Amino acid sequence: MNSELLLNKIIELSQLFDAFNKSSFSKNYKGLGINEVHAIDYIGDTKNPNVTKITEFLKITKGGVTKITKKLMDKSYIESYQIEGNKKEKYFKLTEEGRKIFLKHKLIHEESVNRDKLIFDKFDDYENKIISRFLDELIDDYKDKLSNL
Numbered sequence: 008m009n010s011e012l013l014l015n016k017i018i019e020l021s022q023l024f025d026a027f028n029k030s031s032f033s034k035n036y037k038g039l040g041i042n043e044v045h046a047i048d049y050i051g052d053t054k055n056p057n058v059t060k061i062t063e064f065l066k067i068t069k070g071g072v073t074k075i076t077k078k079l080m081d082k083s084y085i086e087s088y089q090i091e092g093n094k095k096e097k098y099f100k101l102t103e104e105g106r107k108i109f110l111k112h113k114l115i116h117e118e119s120v121n122r123d124k125l126i127f128d129k130f131d132d133y134e135n136k137i138i139s140r141f142l143d144e145l146i147d148d149y150k151d152k153l154s155n156l
Contacts, residue, residue, distance in 0.1 A: 017145075035115060036108070038082070042067065044112055046075050047101065050085055051109035055098045084108060 036044050042065055049064045050056045061072045076099060079085040084105035087097045101109055127135055 031115075035111065039108070040075075042071070043075055043079055043084075044108065046072070046079060047084055047105050047108050048112050050099050051101050051106065055090065056100075057096055057098050061099075079105070 032041060032044075039047075045065060046061055049061055053060060053064075058069055058072050058076065061076070062069050065072065065075075076085065076087075079099075080087065082104075083102055085099045086102055087099055089097060127138075130138065
């Protein structure tokens with residue numbers, strides 16, 4: 008099999024993966040963006056999450072996180088609080104509605120992992136090691152390309 012055919016298969020897989028995730032996401036999280044759901048997930052899993060911590064997790068600007076947290080507060084998914092003795096810093100926690108999204112996200116993620124890992128059961132250990140090595144090489148290649156932009 009030639010390299011160009013393999014690259015075309017990777018491109019097709021990427022496009023299908025993206026289309027599936029977008030369709031599934033909009034079906035499950037009406038009115039929420041992907042960064043909003045990931046912010047909810049992070050806030051639910053983190054002790055005293057603040058804008059700085061969320062920024063580092065989502066890898067977007069503080070201004071972007073400020074907009075997301077404002078939207079999530081407006082939609083009543085999160086609320087802010089302060090710790091006694093530190094009136095400068097604002098932290099976030101999930102509301103009851105936010106907790107529902109948090110738990111739904113965990114369940115959907117678990118179901119998708121259980122469903123998708125069945126693909127690897129079609130291959131033996133040797134083949135899975137080759138697949139893993141290939142994916143590691145591909146990941147490293149894209150990290151290098153991104154760092155050189």
